[in-house]
Amino acid sequence: MSRWEPDARGRLLRAALELFAEHGYESTTTAQIAERAGLTKTTLFRLFSDKREIVFQAQDELVALVKRGVDEADVGASPFELMVSGVRVLSGAHVDEHRRTGRILDPILAASPELNERAVFKRFALTVALEKALFNRLVDRWEAGALADLGIRAYYLGYDVWVASDGPAPLTSYVLEQVTHLQGAMQRVTNS
Amino acid sequence: MSRWEPDARGRLLRAALELFAEHGYESTTTAQIAERAGLTKTTLFRLFSDKREIVFQAQDELVALVKRGVDEADVGASPFELMVSGVRVLSGAHVDEHRRTGRILDPILAASPELNERAVFKRFALTVALEKALFNRLVDRWEAGALADLGIRAYYLGYDVWVASDGPAPLTSYVLEQVTHLQGAMQRVTNS
DNA sequence: GTCTATACAATGATAGAC
DNA sequence: GTCTATCATTGTATAGAC
Numbered sequence: 001m002s003r004w005e006p007d008a009r010g011r012l013l014r015a016a017l018e019l020f021a022e023h024g025y026e027s028t029t030t031a032q033i034a035e036r037a038g039l040t041k042t043t044l045f046r047l048f049s050d051k052r053e054i055v056f057q058a059q060d061e062l063v064a065l066v067k068r069g070v071d072e073a074d075v076g077a078s079p080f081e082l083m084v085s086g087v088r089v090l091s092g093a094h095v096d097e098h099r100r101t102g103r104i105l106d107p108i109l110a111a112s113p114e115l116n117e118r119a120v121f122k123r124f125a126l127t128v129a130l131e132k133a134l135f136n137r138l139v140d141r142w143e144a145g146a147l148a149d150l151g152i153r154a155y156y157l158g159y160d161v162w163v164a165s166d167g168p169a170p171l172t173s174y175v176l177e178q179v180t181h182l183q184g185a186m187q188r189v190t191n192s
Numbered sequence: 193m194s195r196w197e198p199d200a201r202g203r204l205l206r207a208a209l210e211l212f213a214e215h216g217y218e219s220t221t222t223a224q225i226a227e228r229a230g231l232t233k234t235t236l237f238r239l240f241s242d243k244r245e246i247v248f249q250a251q252d253e254l255v256a257l258v259k260r261g262v263d264e265a266d267v268g269a270s271p272f273e274l275m276v277s278g279v280r281v282l283s284g285a286h287v288d289e290h291r292r293t294g295r296i297l298d299p300i301l302a303a304s305p306e307l308n309e310r311a312v313f314k315r316f317a318l319t320v321a322l323e324k325a326l327f328n329r330l331v332d333r334w335e336a337g338a339l340a341d342l343g344i345r346a347y348y349l350g351y352d353v354w355v356a357s358d359g360p361a362p363l364t365s366y367v368l369e370q371v372t373h374l375q376g377a378m379q380r381v382t383n384s
Numbered sequence: 385g386t387c388t389a390t391a392c393a394a395t396g397a398t399a400g401a402c
Numbered sequence: 403g404t405c406t407a408t409c410a411t412t413g414t415a416t417a418g419a420c
Contacts, residue, residue: 004403029394043404045396078384117313124312142370142377145349149341157337178334183382185334190378192270195420196386221411232388237413 009047009057011037016054017104025112052118055105059122063129066090070133079139083147084179086130087155091175094162098171102163127152150186154178201239201249203229208246209296217304244310247297251314255321258282262325271331275339276371278322279347283367286354290363294355319344342378346370 005011015036019028030051034044048054069089073082109115131148135141158175165174197203207228211220222243226236240246261281265274301307323340327333350367357366 008403030396031394040405041396042398042406046403049396051395079381080384117309120313120316121309124316140377140380142373143381145345146342146374146377147381149345150338153337153341181334182338185332185338186378186382188332189271189335189339190375190382192272200386222413223411233413234389235387238387241413243412 005038008037008039008043012039012044012047013054013058017101017108020055020108021104025108025115052115055108055115056118056122062090062093063125065093066126066130067133070130070137073137079134079143079147080183082134082137082139083130083151084176086133087151087175087179088172090126091155091158091171094159094171099163102159106163123152123156126155150182151179154182157181197230200229200231200235204231204236204239205246205250209293209300212247212300213296217300217307244307247300247307248310248314254282254285255317257285258318258322259325262322262329265329271326271335271339272375274326274329274331275322275343276368278325279343279367279371280364282318283347283350283363286351286363291355294351298355315344315348318347342374343371346374349373 012033016028016033019033019036022028030044031041033054034041037044044054048057066086066089069086070082072089073085077085109119127148130151131144134144134147139147155175155178157178158171161178162169162171162174204225208220208225211224211228214220222236223233225246226233229236236246240249258278258281261278262274264281265277269277301311319340322343323336326336326339331339347367347370349370350363353370354361354363354366
């Protein structure tokens, strides 16, 4: 028995997505979002560090996932296998609901430079997390960086295909397909 | 003979760097920067689209440079050589004054999440520009993306070494050294 | 064509009451 | 944990001065 409706974060997120879809990101004020969620601006900024984080905060847990994927890999795993283990756990966390959210969110993102910048920052944070986890498993410094770029690129490419498709295949299968494409490309290109 | 002191942009940049170094980025207001430059807030925002761009606007020309480097490469160049041509022209534009600026700017960047986010965005913009230029030269889609990651990573790694060092060698030599490191790493890692 | 003055909307921080 | 209220700052818009 609490005095307030539960799940303030979720209500704010849903309200924000609705309003952004209706009027665009920039034309929606934080006061409007809070009002639709039955809260005030003050509460919104206590729960989210800024307006962009309403949409992106959920991504922060992905950093822990990619790290866990690398940490859990077998002792004898090669650097490439360590990277694959990271992106496998990362993409394994996405259920079908994320695909629906992505379909709503992606056009909003594309229309807002401000949200785009934050999206790029989150991608970079994922890359750094993967690189550190690989380096921590005694992977060479340059191998760790280059593999992190490759893995996160595969993850984003796979994500785009997954969101655009309707099949029952999980995100992971799309991402692993992209890993194979990129691995082949790198073999061709670095042995010329 | 003009009625105003020339180089308003440069004066604003120098004023901003001084104030950021003295009091930090967040504690410096745009009004203070404008005042030290002998201008008003209105003029500052006419010359720079936002506060962060005072520090980063100069980077925008780098996008054109990396594209030109790829476009100018010989007809028979391999994908890898195209990428190298891009980062060579990119890093060739940095004279020694940029190293001094970098030494002032880097600690300011490191201390400000807001500036950090913009820095990451500019890095991504460079990557996308390189990827597009490579794709435009009929490089395979996956090769273009992976090579762009590799080239821009080499550029940033080389830049860090260059700024920290005192030798007379140009940035380009440091960057090309990093390209070699990353090429070797990718060969080892993708053939396991 | 560049700068200034002024007014204004929105983000985000802060302090105190329930 | 939430609310009201107030505040500084960023960034925009307008109209005009040199």
